[in-house]
Amino acid sequence: MELRSARHRVLIDCGLFQGSRTLEALNFQPLPFDPHSLDLVVLTHAHLDHAGRLPTLVQHGLTAPVICLPPNRQLLGPMLNDAAKLQAADAERRNDRPDRAGRKPFEPLYDSQDVARLIGRLDTVRAGKWIEPLQGLRLRLWDAHHILGAASVELNLDGQSLLFSGDIGDGATHLADPSSPEGGWDHVICEATYGDRDREVPTPDDRREQLAQAVKTALARGGNLIIPAFALERTQVIIEDLVALFDAHKLEPVSVFIDAPLADKVTEAYRRFDHAQRRGPSPFDHPRIRFVRTIEQSKALNRISGAIILAGSGMCTGGRVRYHLLRNLPRADSTVLFVGYQARGTLGAVLQGGAKLVRISGADVKVRAEIASLDTYSAHADHAGLLRWIAARAPISGSLFLDHGEPPALARLAADVAALPGIPTPVIPSLGERFRLEPRSACSVAGEARSDAIRLVDGADWHSRAARLRELLDIHLAKLPSDAARAEALEAITRAVEALPATQSASPDAQGVATPTMLAAS
Incomplete structure (x- = not known):
């Protein structure tokens, strides 16, 4: 989201659209703001749906600093360079397809040079410490208990107190910080990923027991167990759990291949920031854990059975997991185990929905493998947790915005939030929509959403x-x-x-004029 005040322009996150090809195409449309005009960028965390388009800002003239918590300096380089490589590989693969002959070639969004320039703009700050990066703007970042380096953003801009939740984990829903300023918040923006889902948050032991049962069931079928996993946070937690099960003799040690070079690099940040105070050998050095670093090693996995293969991406939208799905989905003895959220329109969501035929890299692939899911690894607060977090922010004298959720999640959370004391009726912004923010007053609409936002x-x-x-x-x-x-x-x-029409006009980008204090869902 973009904040425009009389003196400053501030951007909160700049992530990749992820999901269907139709949604991903938005990444290549012109930005609805001028990066050169930004005075500050604040990053909540390094997941690509929050950070994945940051390098495009420097491409288009960004000179402002990018503020974040310290772990992100080590995480962003590998994450964004990997995204650049995947974009280049995806563009090359799609351009080489016979059905693309003669059509305009795909181009990657950015390259490693753009990433390096972005990293040079990072300015890390300590959690809980007030800073004043611009005259008339104070901010501090709070631990959001989501993933390593994730933050909620507290802003005081031209006399208004604003709070962006970022992605919050269950731990954040049990803490008072960030506490309400005197007089309460003017405006709060809260995520709603699991706004319609309540779940029992398991203990680590319970979570590992469920993983052990899923692994035993899958490997008993005789094939491979494919686990699409995000390289950041999810892969590290699953490795820790598998090693704990091996060491406790609750799971027979089997070969675990981490087919994601990015995960290897990200793990170094976990060694430094998350595991530095732990005693004993690192679970990442266990002899059964094997990081796959080359294409040749990855292809060699096509000839094995009875192994666990963790590969990115977590929603199957790109990366090496797609190659493993090509090989294993047609096998009735293999299993695909989802351990993370699958956004609608992604290949992962299509498989979870029971599809018997999917399209991967231009090929139609029959689904004979077992499709399973574990809902115990979420780094997001659930419906009840989000309600607790929002209730603890009372009073909110202006507006509460709900974002970062599928329509059913947003609708359910909005309906239940309305009953909380001291909380105004929630606003659910649409893509491109703009709002005027005033102190201690409800927002007003200042610009309409994209005409194609719902579709x-x-x-x-x-x-x-x-x-x-x-x-x-x-x-x-x-x-x-x-x-x-x-x-x-x-x-x-x-x-x-x-007889179908050969062309159809594209929907225009959302446009809007600057107003003194405005929030835009970009």
Whole structure:
């Protein structure tokens, strides 16, 4: 989100759109603000949906500092360089596809030089410490208990007190900080990822028991266990749990391949910031844990069975996990175990939804593998936790914004928040929408959302629907009584396709004029 005051322009996060190809295409559209005009960028944490487009800011003239907590200096380099490599590889792969011949080539968003320039703009601060980076603007970052280096952002801008939750973990929902300033908050912006889901937060032992049962069930089938996992935080926690189960003799030691070079680099930050005070050998050095660093080593995994393979990305939107899915989804003896949130429209969500045919890198892949999920590794607070966090922020004299959630999660959380004392009726901003913020007053709409905002977030992805259509076509053609009937059916379908409009105008980017104090959902 972008904040515009009479004197300053501040950006909170600049992440990648993740999900369907339709949604990901937004990453390549022009930014709805001028990076050169920004006075400050504040980063909540290093996950790509919050940090993944930061290098594009320096491409377009960013000269302002980027403020964050210290671990992010070590995390962002590997995370963003890996994203740049994946973008380049994805662009090359898509450009080489036969069905792309003669069409405009894809280009990656940024490269390693852009990442290096971004890292040079980082300015780390200590959690809980007030700073005044700009005249008339004070801020401090609070530990959000989400992942390593995650923060909530407290801002005092031109006399208004604002709080951005960032992504918050369950630990943050039991703490008073950040406490309400005198007179209460003017405006609070809170995430709603699990706004419609209550779950029992397990102890580490309970979580490991569930993982052990999932591993035993999967490997008993005889194939591989593929775990799509984010390189940041989720991979490290799963490694720790597997090693703890091996050492406690609750799980027979098997080979665990970490097929994500990024995870190896990210783990170094965990060694420094998260494990420095622990005694004993590091779980990351266990002999059964093997980091896969080369393409050749990754391809060699195609010839094995009975192993655990952790690979990114966690939502199967890119990375090496897609190669393992190509090989293992058609195998009835293999298992895919999801241990993280799957945004609507992603390949992971499509598989969780029970699809029997998916499209990966231009190929239609039949799903015969077992698809399983564990809901015990979330780094996000659940519905009840979010309600606790919001209730602890009372009183809010202006507006409460709910963001970072699918429509059902936002709707459920908004309905339940309305009953909390001292909390105003929540506002759910749409993509591109702008609001005027005043002290101790409810916000007012200052600019409309994109005309295609609802369609973009509804999770529909034409690529998956096209794969399903091809499957249905094959099924129905096979049922027809003769080749002549099949030829007639294909001619009718061809005529229908040729009758479709060849072009359609694209929806324009959201535009809006600057107002003295404004928040824009960018």
